[in-house]
Amino acid sequence: MTAVFKREFLSYFRSPVGYVALALFSFLSGFQFINMISKGYISISSEIVSLSSFFIIIVPIITMGLLSEDKRRGTEILFYTTPVNLFDVVFGKFLAAFALFAIMFVNVIIHMIITLCCKGKVDAGVVGATLVFFFVAALYISIGLFASSITDSQIVSAIISFVILLVISLLTTISQFAQSGVASFLGATFCKFDPAKAQSAGEKVAAALRWFNPLDKTQDFRYGIFSVFPLVFCLSFALVFIYLTFRKLDKKRWSQK
Numbered sequence: 001m002t003a004v005f006k007r008e009f010l011s012y013f014r015s016p017v018g019y020v021a022l023a024l025f026s027f028l029s030g031f032q033f034i035n036m037i038s039k040g041y042i043s044i045s046s047e048i049v050s051l052s053s054f055f056i057i058i059v060p061i062i063t064m065g066l067l068s069e070d071k072r073r074g075t076e077i078l079f080y081t082t083p084v085n086l087f088d089v090v091f092g093k094f095l096a097a098f099a100l101f102a103i104m105f106v107n108v109i110i111h112m113i114i115t116l117c118c119k120g121k122v123d124a125g126v127v128g129a130t131l132v133f134f135f136v137a138a139l140y141i142s143i144g145l146f147a148s149s150i151t152d153s154q155i156v157s158a159i160i161s162f163v164i165l166l167v168i169s170l171l172t173t174i175s176q177f178a179q180s181g182v183a184s185f186l187g188a189t190f191c192k193f194d195p196a197k198a199q200s201a202g203e204k205v206a207a208a209l210r211w212f213n214p215l216d217k218t219q220d221f222r223y224g225i226f227s228v229f230p231l232v233f234c235l236s237f238a239l240v241f242i243y244l245t246f247r248k249l250d251k252k253r254w255s256q257k
Contacts, residue, residue: 009100048130051133063147064155066144071151086249098138135230143161186201217233
């Protein structure tokens with residue numbers, strides 16, 4: 001796992017991918033921070049939450065080549081012909097992408113230091129927003145990793161992960177349309193259907209869709225209100241996608257024999 005992690009992590013800086021991701025994140029975080037300074041109010045937790053909304057762009061960039069590039073080059077065959085633990089390969093690549101996120105977060109840490117030097121506050125809300133940043137990043141990276149295992153094209157991988165993350169980010173909006181759609185459908189299709197029950201059914205569908213939105217579950221963290229379940233949710237689904245990636249590679253390994 002260590003060898004895979006080192007190889008993948010260093011590969012970010014042997015290609016433009018790592019530098020593009022770092023430059024993009026630095027620009028976004030710097031823009032947010034300068035904008036707050038110009039308004040005379042600094043909120044690090046708000047900055048972190050705003051940066052999290054750009055994961056749908058940054059994550060596909062750093063995960064698109066994790067496995068698809070090995071497929072394109074043909075080096076993927078080494079995973080199946082050598083006595084290497086495939087789970088170590090998958091988890092090592094995941095940790096490499098996660099480590100790059102940790103490096104990007106140094107920008108925010110610098111902003112925290114500047115805020116403290118200016119006699120500002122770094123309170124529980126900042127701690128909560130930081131927890132959400134890394135747990136949601138872990139979930140999104142695992143999704144990007146899985147997308148990268150499906151194809152040998154980095155562009156296709158990036159598009160797949162972008163679409164999945166975009167849908168997740170829009171789940172709250174989608175749930176609102178689903179609620180009204182279900183209620184209208186039941187009312188129009190079954191004329192004698194109780195409007196109150198139709199509305200209730202729509203609300204249940206909307207609640208079910210919102211349940212899968214990690215950002216909706218973690219929005220109270222920025223206010224210093226902590227809960228274990230949202231973090232467990234992010235970690236659990238991250239492990240699910242890591243396992244699915246492992247099973248995808250493992251299935252191909254057996255097909256090689």
